[in-house]
Amino acid sequence: MADGGFPRVRPRRLRTTAAMRRMVAETRVLPEDLILPAFVREGIAEPVPIGSMPGVVQHTRDSLRKAAVEAAEAGVSGFMLFGVPEEKDAVGSQGTDPDGILQRALRDVRAEVGDALVVMSDLCLDEYTDHGHCGVLDAQGRVDNDATLERYAEMARVQADAGAHVLGPSGMMDGQVGYVRAALDAAGHQDVALFAYTAKYTSAFYGPFREAVASSLSGDRKTYQQDPPNGREALRELALDVAEGADMVMVKPGLPYLDVLHAVAERAEVPVGVYQISGEYAMVEAAAERGWVDRERAIVETLTSFKRAGASMILTYWATEAARLLARG
Numbered sequence: 001m002a003d004g005g006f007p008r009v010r011p012r013r014l015r016t017t018a019a020m021r022r023m024v025a026e027t028r029v030l031p032e033d034l035i036l037p038a039f040v041r042e043g044i045a046e047p048v049p050i051g052s053m054p055g056v057v058q059h060t061r062d063s064l065r066k067a068a069v070e071a072a073e074a075g076v077s078g079f080m081l082f083g084v085p086e087e088k089d090a091v092g093s094q095g096t097d098p099d100g101i102l103q104r105a106l107r108d109v110r111a112e113v114g115d116a117l118v119v120m121s122d123l124c125l126d127e128y129t130d131h132g133h134c135g136v137l138d139a140q141g142r143v144d145n146d147a148t149l150e151r152y153a154e155m156a157r158v159q160a161d162a163g164a165h166v167l168g169p170s171g172m173m174d175g176q177v178g179y180v181r182a183a184l185d186a187a188g189h190q191d192v193a194l195f196a197y198t199a200k201y202t203s204a205f206y207g208p209f210r211e212a213v214a215s216s217l218s219g220d221r222k223t224y225q226q227d228p229p230n231g232r233e234a235l236r237e238l239a240l241d242v243a244e245g246a247d248m249v250m251v252k253p254g255l256p257y258l259d260v261l262h263a264v265a266e267r268a269e270v271p272v273g274v275y276q277i278s279g280e281y282a283m284v285e286a287a288a289e290r291g292w293v294d295r296e297r298a299i300v301e302t303l304t305s306f307k308r309a310g311a312s313m314i315l316t317y318w319a320t321e322a323a324r325l326l327a328r329g
């Protein structure tokens, strides 16, 4: 054997024991890399399970507070809040009502956890509009970019007033980061940061999110979210968002866009996050339920792929559980 001296190089040597593999691991996911997205629904007495996201619920204000405390105790860094109002209308009025469900929940969570978690909120209209679009519509039924910016500015002010540390503009309107930044500064909220959804693609994997926020979308989001074939375009969006004042940038979804995440992470001079979205969560849960994949290994492997691709922050519905898992080693 070993004719001609082969193999001379044996990469398998570094894989021989668990201690060896741990020592040479290039990438580690830590609890503090994780951010937990959560839904709070108005007018419910008990948390409501989301069928397409086993293990995830629409929270009551009370259960949301508990979820925030649990996340903080597990070592998670951030909490991203989505509001589900009882009443939806064409302009998403509940999104700018200081007493809207999201604003109440932000005050609750800040009162509960203070600064122990970075408290963030989704800055978008689709949870609040009856047509389900991320903006307001013009007379032809198209999403009106500039009229929507006005709504985002108002939303940003009420979310910041309610105590959000960070706002996540996720509507993919042109100019949204700069417009919201100016509105916040004018209102004395210079310290509220913007985590821009920089490269956000039209994706089939948002499916379960529609159930989570009780949204029935008429049409699709193809005229404002990015088209899946385009990678270079993400770098253009990155340059614009950073120039407009984004403090952090995000790529979304995660798994189908690891190449985009990597490209953004290589170039960005601000922290880079990734959002492992509802359909990515559902895919693993569904396969695990059938016994087709090992659930915990699959979770940690997907999170590791994001770190390896260059993300330093990961939004995932598994955040609290994964933080506990990772702490156990």
Ligand code: PBG
Binding pocket: 122, 124, 125, 126, 127, 134, 170, 171, 205, 206, 207, 208, 209, 221, 276, 277, 278, 279
């Ligand atoms: C927009 C928003 C969406 C998600 C986060 N922010 C929906 C969309 O863009 O269609 C999706 C998150 C997920 O699927 O987990 N408010």
